Amino acid sequence: MNRYINIERFTNLVKRELYSNMKRNLLVIVAMFSIFTISVFLTFEFGEEIKSKITFEKFHSMAFLGMLFTGGAFIASFSFIELRNKITAHFYLLTPGSSFEKLLVNLVISLLGFTVFMMLFYFLYSQVFNWVTSAIYGYHFSNVNFLQTDLLIALQVFVSVHSIFLLGAISFKKYPVILTPIFIFLLNGTLFAFVKMSGFFVFGNFDFNNHLFTKEMFDLMNLYSKIIIFYILPPVLWFVTYLKLNEKEL
Amino acid sequence: MIKIEQLKFGYSKRKILFNHLNAEMSIGKVYGLLGHNGAGKTTMLKLIAGLLFPWSGKYSVLDFIPKERNPYFLQEIFYVPEEFDFPSITIEKFIKLYSVFYPEYSKDIMNEILADFELDTDEKLNTLSFGQKKKFLLAFAVATNCKILLLDEPTNGLDIPSKSKFRKIIARSINDNRSFIISTHQVRDLDNILDSVIIIENGEVIFDKTTDEIQNKLVFRKVKYLDDDLEVLYADKELGGYNIVSRNVNSEETKIDLEMLYNAINANKELVNNAFN
Numbered sequence: 449m450n451r452y453i454n455i456e457r458f459t460n461l462v463k464r465e466l467y468s469n470m471k472r473n474l475l476v477i478v479a480m481f482s483i484f485t486i487s488v489f490l491t492f493e494f495g496e497e498i499k500s501k502i503t504f505e506k507f508h509s510m511a512f513l514g515m516l517f518t519g520g521a522f523i524a525s526f527s528f529i530e531l532r533n534k535i536t537a538h539f540y541l542l543t544p545g546s547s548f549e550k551l552l553v554n555l556v557i558s559l560l561g562f563t564v565f566m567m568l569f570y571f572l573y574s575q576v577f578n579w580v581t582s583a584i585y586g587y588h589f590s591n592v593n594f595l596q597t598d599l600l601i602a603l604q605v606f607v608s609v610h611s612i613f614l615l616g617a618i619s620f621k622k623y624p625v626i627l628t629p630i631f632i633f634l635l636n637g638t639l640f641a642f643v644k645m646s647g648f649f650v651f652g653n654f655d656f657n658n659h660l661f662t663k664e665m666f667d668l669m670n671l672y673s674k675i676i677i678f679y680i681l682p683p684v685l686w687f688v689t690y691l692k693l694n695e696k697e698l
Numbered sequence: 699m700i701k702i703e704q705l706k707f708g709y710s711k712r713k714i715l716f717n718h719l720n721a722e723m724s725i726g727k728v729y730g731l732l733g734h735n736g737a738g739k740t741t742m743l744k745l746i747a748g749l750l751f752p753w754s755g756k757y758s759v760l761d762f763i764p765k766e767r768n769p770y771f772l773q774e775i776f777y778v779p780e781e782f783d784f785p786s787i788t789i790e791k792f793i794k795l796y797s798v799f800y801p802e803y804s805k806d807i808m809n810e811i812l813a814d815f816e817l818d819t820d821e822k823l824n825t826l827s828f829g830q831k832k833k834f835l836l837a838f839a840v841a842t843n844c845k846i847l848l849l850d851e852p853t854n855g856l857d858i859p860s861k862s863k864f865r866k867i868i869a870r871s872i873n874d875n876r877s878f879i880i881s882t883h884q885v886r887d888l889d890n891i892l893d894s895v896i897i898i899e900n901g902e903v904i905f906d907k908t909t910d911e912i913q914n915k916l917v918f919r920k921v922k923y924l925d926d927d928l929e930v931l932y933a934d935k936e937l938g939g940y941n942i943v944s945r946n947v948n949s950e951e952t953k954i955d956l957e958m959l960y961n962a963i964n965a966n967k968e969l970v971n972n973a974f975n
Contacts, residue, residue, distance in 0.1 A: 451768045451769055451770060454769070457769060457799070460795075460798045460799060463795065464795050464796070467787070467791070467795055468785055533783070534781075535779070535781045535782050535783045536782070536783050536785075538747075538749055538777060538779055538782070539782070541748075541749060541767065542747060542748075542749070542767075542772055542775070542776075542777055543772070543796070543799060544769045544770075544772035544773045544799040544800070545769050545772070545799070546767075546768075546769050547767065549769075694767075695751075697749060697750050697751055698744060698749040698750065
């Protein structure tokens with residue numbers, strides 16, 4: 449008897465979650481691709497002709513990341529959606545499954561599943577897109593390369609952003625997709641103001657950007673922030689989400 | 699099976715609902731949980747289900763601590779709330795998605811109760827009326843074969859024939875391995891199905907007796923005049939006489955009138971409880 453993880457229970461929870469949120473998730477994906485396609489073709493039709501080599505090379509990578517982050521924010525925010533309504537929340541909380549399994553289900557669907565789905569779907573979409581744009585406008589966009597370093601780093605950032613939205617999904621009862629970025633913006637603003645004010649009180653008008661830190665120190669700080677954002681932030685936020693789910697009362 | 703000792707719970711520090719709640723319930727019985735609005739019936743059910751966490755005190759349900767929401771505990775408990783909503787799926791799909799979580803789920807029982815309630819598995823849950831949704835959830839709850847069924851106002855929204863069917867379903871579904879705890883205002887809907895009556899008031903259990911004990915100690919009847927010899931504990935005047943609750947001094951066997959019992963305890967709980975000493 450394992451009260452934390454059981455494969456059969458986990459599979460049943462995945463099926464339940466997929467079925468419950470399938471329509472909503474598909475709607476987001478369809479809406480996103482439709483809006484993107486319409487706006488791009490309107491730009492091609494009425495905008496200036498594209499000549500830049502970089503645009504042809506980077507177009508699909510940027511479009512893929514744009515849609516991955518946008519769709520990911522929405523789909524992560526749909527996690528724990530039943531908990532936002534008192535009359536549906538008891539079903540969710542009392543469905544036989546551990547809080548760990550319920551968290552894992554959302555990670556598998558909205559993070560891993562969505563990313564893999566987007567890679568496959570975007571690849572197919574880009575093939576059709578390239579064929580059509582080549583036929584109509586004579587444009588030749590490069591295929592998206594999922595193994596290029598910049599894209600892999602962006603995927604790591606996506607994992608961190610996803611973990612923030614997942615925590616937002618369980619923290620905000622309404623509109624988490626809007627309230628999460630607002631909260632992060634305000635939090636960052638507050639922290640920035642605090643650092644600036646502390647710096648002013650300690651150092652006065654001393655320009656510490658130019659004089660206090662050496663290049664080596666900046667590189668080190670850069671490395672630390674990468675470690676924090678990529679490797680520490682997501683597990684910490686997943687753990688906080690787990691605790692919040694565990695402590696949820698009705 | 700369910701043990702609650704000195705449990706403290708409130709929705710805020712100013713509004714403490716249970717200060718030292720004590721209760722014990724065993725398996726194989728149908729419990730009726732009665733009390734006025736705001737007495738804490740639903741809260742008690744939610745505490746038992748693990749949807750609310752007590753502030754202090756000891757409690758266990760089937761040897762589990764409900765607030766931990768252990769999946770093996772959740773497999774053995776089913777809570778039918780007063781208000782609920784379903785996703786936009788058919789009855790058949792809901793059964794397919796949710797029945798897998800309950801190892802003792804019985805398809806035969808489900809089909810039998812759905813037939814009793816005249817529900818079709820092709821129907822979409824969100825298109826059903828409130829009463830139909832309730833019938834479906836009650837059917838599913840019984841079919842899970844969970845050891846503890848918590849039913850909050852189960853007859854609210856049911857039509858008259860369905861209330862009678864509900865009583866029959868409860869009567870035939872109870873066995874030595876499971877218990878039903880039914881919270882309700884509509885005490886007449888629970889006629890003849892209860893094994894035990896629990897009344898809560900001001901966060902305390904003020905009455906907790908089996909129906910056998912009640913029948914042995916109390917008599918419920920209608921009289922034309924009130925007489926000192928009757929040892930009346932409570933009387934309700936109505937056209938042509940009085941409905942009374944009195945001490946059962948002659949070992950009479952009368953049908954329990956839950957409404958009268960509830961009113962009697964509300965009027966003077968010490969007097970009624972003394973009749974059991």
